[in-house]
Amino acid sequence: MIKYVSKKMNKGYGLLIFLGVLLAMLGGCASNDKKQEDGKLKIYTSFYTMYDFTSKIAGDKAEVVNLVENGTEPHDWEPSTTDMTKLEEADMLVYNGAGMEHWIEQVTSSLENNIVLVEASNGVELISDELSQGNSDPHVWLDAKNAKIEMENIKNALVKIDEENAQYYESNYEKYATMFDELDSELTNRLGALKSKNIIVSHEAFSYLCKAYGLTQVSIGDLEADAEPDANRIAQIVEFAKTNQVKTIFFEELVSPKVANVIANEVGADTAVLNPVEGLTEDQMDAGEDYFSIMRSNMDALEKALN
Amino acid sequence: MLLQYDFMRKAFIVGILLAIIIPCIGMIVVLRRLSMTGDALSHMSLAGVALGLVIGINPVLGATLACIIAAFGIEFIRKRFNHYADMAIAIIMSTGVGLAGVLSGFVSNTSNFNSFLFGSIVAITNFELVMVILISVIVMLTFVLLYKELMYLAFDENSARLSKVPVKAINFIFTLLTALTVSIASRTVGALIISSLMVIPTACAMQYGKSYKQTLIYSIVFAVIFTVIGLTLSYYKGLKPGGTIVLTSVVFLLITLAVKGRKPN
Numbered sequence: 227m228i229k230y231v232s233k234k235m236n237k238g239y240g241l242l243i244f245l246g247v248l249l250a251m252l253g254g255c256a257s258n259d260k261k262q263e264d265g266k267l268k269i270y271t272s273f274y275t276m277y278d279f280t281s282k283i284a285g286d287k288a289e290v291v292n293l294v295e296n297g298t299e300p301h302d303w304e305p306s307t308t309d310m311t312k313l314e315e316a317d318m319l320v321y322n323g324a325g326m327e328h329w330i331e332q333v334t335s336s337l338e339n340n341i342v343l344v345e346a347s348n349g350v351e352l353i354s355d356e357l358s359q360g361n362s363d364p365h366v367w368l369d370a371k372n373a374k375i376e377m378e379n380i381k382n383a384l385v386k387i388d389e390e391n392a393q394y395y396e397s398n399y400e401k402y403a404t405m406f407d408e409l410d411s412e413l414t415n416r417l418g419a420l421k422s423k424n425i426i427v428s429h430e431a432f433s434y435l436c437k438a439y440g441l442t443q444v445s446i447g448d449l450e451a452d453a454e455p456d457a458n459r460i461a462q463i464v465e466f467a468k469t470n471q472v473k474t475i476f477f478e479e480l481v482s483p484k485v486a487n488v489i490a491n492e493v494g495a496d497t498a499v500l501n502p503v504e505g506l507t508e509d510q511m512d513a514g515e516d517y518f519s520i521m522r523s524n525m526d527a528l529e530k531a532l533n
Numbered sequence: 534m535l536l537q538y539d540f541m542r543k544a545f546i547v548g549i550l551l552a553i554i555i556p557c558i559g560m561i562v563v564l565r566r567l568s569m570t571g572d573a574l575s576h577m578s579l580a581g582v583a584l585g586l587v588i589g590i591n592p593v594l595g596a597t598l599a600c601i602i603a604a605f606g607i608e609f610i611r612k613r614f615n616h617y618a619d620m621a622i623a624i625i626m627s628t629g630v631g632l633a634g635v636l637s638g639f640v641s642n643t644s645n646f647n648s649f650l651f652g653s654i655v656a657i658t659n660f661e662l663v664m665v666i667l668i669s670v671i672v673m674l675t676f677v678l679l680y681k682e683l684m685y686l687a688f689d690e691n692s693a694r695l696s697k698v699p700v701k702a703i704n705f706i707f708t709l710l711t712a713l714t715v716s717i718a719s720r721t722v723g724a725l726i727i728s729s730l731m732v733i734p735t736a737c738a739m740q741y742g743k744s745y746k747q748t749l750i751y752s753i754v755f756a757v758i759f760t761v762i763g764l765t766l767s768y769y770k771g772l773k774p775g776g777t778i779v780l781t782s783v784v785f786l787l788i789t790l791a792v793k794g795r796k797p798n
Binding site: 306455456457458459460461464484485487488491492 | 538653655657764767768771772773774
């Protein structure tokens with residue numbers, strides 16, 4: 227009996243020591259204070275659009291790094307352990323919000339540093355689609371007015387943590403704000419003049435573009451970029467395309483065009499790229515493309531398809 | 534109505550062909566206690582796709598090669614651990630999942646990766662249609678020509694050897710055919726349909742069939758019925774086709790078990 231008890235106690239002590247060591251290790255992790263050596267801010271962004279907007283404002287005052295690599299579909303992305311280590315050393319993390327980054331809560335709650343979190347879509351009026359079970363489309367930036375709000379949020383956050391360069395950030399913002407206004411009126415004019423207003427797209431990513439500029443989207447998949455379609459849905463879309471004489475089925479560069487091809491085949495239509503500006507391929511980056519140029523290519527593609 | 538669309542016609546052709554050949558393979562696989570082969574191989578083929586994209590060879594070729602290596606890997610491990618054949622599946626499957634996970638981290642363009650992962654019976658390209666027809670013809674011919682030999686192999690390799698069946702050669706052919714079928718079919722219609730068609734029709738057929746031949750024929754008939762009902766249902770009810778086919782067969786199996794209420798053999 228005594229032997230038994232003492233054995234049990236030994237086990238208990240062992241466990242306590244083990245827990246103690248674990249705690250000590252955790253404590254060691256927690257105590258790091260971040261300040262970049264070169265005096266530049268270190269900013270991480272959740273995907274391309276955020277990266278584009280942030281680097282346009284921050285210019286050479288910060289090192290802006292995109293978490294999602296070029297050519298990767300951001301909906302599928304999840305942070306790796308290396309990404310987490312990088313984030314521990316960052317000053318700021320810019321993300322879109324509105325449901326775009328499903329990993330954001332988990333990541334931010336496990337970070338130990340006092341990183342500044344910027345939810346760019348803050349203050350944007352969200353569309354909630356009842357048809358997709360309250361799932362809202364996160365692609366708010368496809369309305370140029372929203373894109374401007376997002377950039378303003380980013381600018382405000384930068385001004386707050388780096389007051390020294392406030393003037394610099396403000397003047398950058400002014401420059402791009404005018405460009406957003408121009409883009410917005412160009413979109414309004416050019417898309418407003420289109421003969422047909424119906425677009426068939428591979429995933430429900432264009433609610434904001436459609437709402438702002440008077441188009442209607444019919445999507446093949448759900449909000450998820452790679453959901454398996456059902457046959458009935460495909461048949462419905464084929465019928466829709468036939469009755470509305472849709473000549474082009476749109477797909478996204480970073481998503482498999484398989485289903486778009488099936489439908490295009492069925493109705494004798496073409497396929498074309500409509501880019502939700504979630505990410506750029508390596509080639510597009512090298513060619514110096516950005517939000518504005520992609521939005522203009524989208525306009526060209528829409529004009530070609532709908533006139 | 535249902536068949537007015539090209540994509541539905543393709544879905545039915547591919548679905549019925551696979552429903553004929555996969556139970557043929559499945560029957561032997563089940564008798565050898567290797568029911569999860571389909572899963573293990575399709576996971577391995579994902580790793581093959583990733584490897585293909587990373588080192589710059591054609592991903593479909595990569596998938597096929599990975600499947601072949603995995604199938605022979607299962608054979609190798611199975612022979613080493615004679616009484617624990619299912620262990621071979623577990624080992625190969627985890628290797629496949631692990632490899633695919635690690636390798637996909639090196640794939641720079643995930644859209645590429647996704648387009649190879651994404652198999653759906655209602656989105657079949659002409660190339661895939663041709664491939665499925667080709668592999669179906671090969672599998673059917675082999676099963677007709679080597680019917681006796683394969684049957685011996687399924688039950689007892691030792692007595693097969695005694696009856697002068699060239700076990701090694703037949704084993705090689707069967708392993709190769711399994712690998713090819715899974716790699717082509719899982720890219721075309723998705724891994725889910727493959728692994729379920731491999732086992733569930735055979736399970737149902739075992740309840741009715743009184744001999745090897747009868748069971749085999751029943752399992753093919755069941756598989757074709759499940760696929761046709763599943764596809765039709767998914768079309769009219771707007772359900773995901775892969776899942777509907779699988780659930781149709783599971784429901785049928787449950788009904789069979791309830792009605793029959795006896796163990797196979």
